[in-house]
Amino acid sequence: MSYQFNEFHWANDIKAGQYLQPATLAEALDMLASFGGKARVIAGGTDLVPSLRQRHLEVEALVDVSRLPGMDGIARQGEVVSLGGGVTHAQAASSPVVAEAAGLLAAGAGSVGSPQIRNVGTLAGNLIAGQPAADTSLPLLALDAWVTIASPQGQREEPLNGFFLGKGRTKLDPGREIMTGIHFKALGQGRGGSYQRLAKRKAMTLPMLVAAVVAGVDPGRKVFTGAAIALGPVAPTPLRAAQAEALLAGAPVSAESVAAAVEKASEESSPRDSCLRGSCDYRREMVKVFVRRGLADALAQAGCPLD
Amino acid sequence: MSNLEITFVLNGERVKVVTAPDALLVDLLRDTLGLTGTKVGCREGECGACTVLLDGKPVNSCLLPAVKAAGRSVTTIEGLAAADGTLHPLQEAFTEEGAAQCGFCTPGMILNAKALLDANPHPQEGEIRQALSGVLCRCTGYGKIVAAVKTASQSRK
Numbered sequence: 227m228s229y230q231f232n233e234f235h236w237a238n239d240i241k242a243g244q245y246l247q248p249a250t251l252a253e254a255l256d257m258l259a260s261f262g263g264k265a266r267v268i269a270g271g272t273d274l275v276p277s278l279r280q281r282h283l284e285v286e287a288l289v290d291v292s293r294l295p296g297m298d299g300i301a302r303q304g305e306v307v308s309l310g311g312g313v314t315h316a317q318a319a320s321s322p323v324v325a326e327a328a329g330l331l332a333a334g335a336g337s338v339g340s341p342q343i344r345n346v347g348t349l350a351g352n353l354i355a356g357q358p359a360a361d362t363s364l365p366l367l368a369l370d371a372w373v374t375i376a377s378p379q380g381q382r383e384e385p386l387n388g389f390f391l392g393k394g395r396t397k398l399d400p401g402r403e404i405m406t407g408i409h410f411k412a413l414g415q416g417r418g419g420s421y422q423r424l425a426k427r428k429a430m431t432l433p434m435l436v437a438a439v440v441a442g443v444d445p446g447r448k449v450f451t452g453a454a455i456a457l458g459p460v461a462p463t464p465l466r467a468a469q470a471e472a473l474l475a476g477a478p479v480s481a482e483s484v485a486a487a488v489e490k491a492s493e494e495s496s497p498r499d500s501c502l503r504g505s506c507d508y509r510r511e512m513v514k515v516f517v518r519r520g521l522a523d524a525l526a527q528a529g530c531p532l533d
Numbered sequence: 534m535s536n537l538e539i540t541f542v543l544n545g546e547r548v549k550v551v552t553a554p555d556a557l558l559v560d561l562l563r564d565t566l567g568l569t570g571t572k573v574g575c576r577e578g579e580c581g582a583c584t585v586l587l588d589g590k591p592v593n594s595c596l597l598p599a600v601k602a603a604g605r606s607v608t609t610i611e612g613l614a615a616a617d618g619t620l621h622p623l624q625e626a627f628t629e630e631g632a633a634q635c636g637f638c639t640p641g642m643i644l645n646a647k648a649l650l651d652a653n654p655h656p657q658e659g660e661i662r663q664a665l666s667g668v669l670c671r672c673t674g675y676g677k678i679v680a681a682v683k684t685a686s687q688s689r690k
Contacts, residue, residue, distance in 0.1 A: 236576070236577070238557075238560065238576070239553075239555050239556065239557070240555045240557065240598065241555055242554055242555040243535070243554065243555075244535055244554050245537065245554035245555065245598060245600045247600070247603075268598070271596055271597065271598060271601075272578060272593075272596050275557070275578075275595075275596045275597075275598070276577050276578065276596070278555075279576070279577075288554075288555075288598070290598075290600070290601070292601070316590075339578070339667070340578075340581060340593075340666055340667025340668075341591055341645065341648075341663075341664060341666065341667045342578070342581060342584055342591045342592050342593045342645070342667045343578060343593065343596075343667065345587075345590045345591060345592050346587075346592050346593075346596070346597065428666065429663075429666030429667060430579060430666065430667060430669075
């Protein structure tokens with residue numbers, strides 16, 4: 227029996243013939259275009275470097291976008307919060323703007339990897355990696371965030387709901403396009419959020435389950451104006467529990483309506499049996515626990531707590 | 534392959550070095566520049582033994598293309614003691630508390646602790662544990678490591 231060496235040992239180098247450092251966005255797009263899809267954007271590199279070392283991905287050149295001007299800002303204009311494509315997890319986790327506008331995103335960003343990973347890894351990279359349990363994808367999905375993408379054809383916006391196509395695949399082509407911004411509407415005034423994470427350790431571990439929840443309410447009438455429930459990893463992509471959300475829209479804020487949504491969210495989830503991340507049955511039960519806790523937490527924050 | 538010449542500040546001194554475009558910082562430091570205090574553990578960003586400070590912030594040098602150091606400041610464990618050999622208060626405290634067994638994680642522990650104390654000179658125990666959460670000690674001697682960081686924070690007035 228012979229072993230495939232590479233199954234057990236990664237190469238030490240990342241095998242890229244060129245490392246390019248464009249000064250402007252236009253230059254970066256030109257560089258990518260000149261390689262016809264065989265170059266790849268690199269920002270923090272915390273996901274990309276292991277993929278390159280495993281040769282899961284092979285590229286002719288890396289185009290570093292981390293020093294492009296205007297990519298590292300966090301700003302709020304009216305209701306809309308915008309994060310540049312180069313904003314790191316550490317920046318988002320410690321930003322007073324993010325904490326005030328979306329505590330669930332600050333919590334998610336603070337849960338990624340380790341302090342060292344958070345100092346270089348970016349939220350845009352987390353989205354583009356397209357993993358079903360990404361700690362910042364799920365809160366952004368629950369916030370109905372949208373992203374700005376620069377491509378040779380110009381700039382476009384994509385809502386995150388629908389952005390994830392499959393495990394590791396999104397609507398952005400990382401060989402030709404660059405994510406320049408992430409935007410969402412701030413919570414507050416009848417909209418609250420919550421981030422629930424189950425993991426075996428407090429750091430350096432992928433979650434067994436994450437529920438990111440946003441609840442909108444009319445506190446006067448005590449009804450849900452809307453709800454967003456993002457779950458992972460319970461499907462090949464980050465999942466919005468659309469049927470559970472539909473049950474809540476317009477429903478009274480009550481234990482009964484929450485209980486119905488909790489059951490529906492669990493039915494919509496299809497986590498795999500995993501010896502590392504728990505069985506399907508266990509995680510479906512935990513979806514109920516987390517969606518209930520998440521909704522209660524979000525409702526309290528929205529100023530309309532469950533009795 | 535087009536090699537690149539990069540300039541950065543390494544432990545307070547300006548260095549100019551030629552690197553392959555696909556080299557990682559940990560290999561540039563250890564193999565090209567001979568600074569073997571930075572350890573290679575897992576090489577995939579899990580263990581933190583390769584931690585260095587990039588512009589004062591801890592990063593895993595095994596995940597960082599060397600080119601990314603260009604124009605920036607890198608501090609390795611070799612850069613902590615004074616020129617006359619006087620140890621950094623964290624190094625003193627680790628020695629005093631016996632906060633090392635095999636010693637392989639020690640550079641990573643000390644550099645993460647340094648970034649913490651530079652930003653927050655008198656941290657709570659929870660903040661210390663959080664700051665060290667990206668470095669694994671497989672001798673499992675965390676108690677004394679946390680104690681050493683506390684001792685160092687108290688020695689700073």
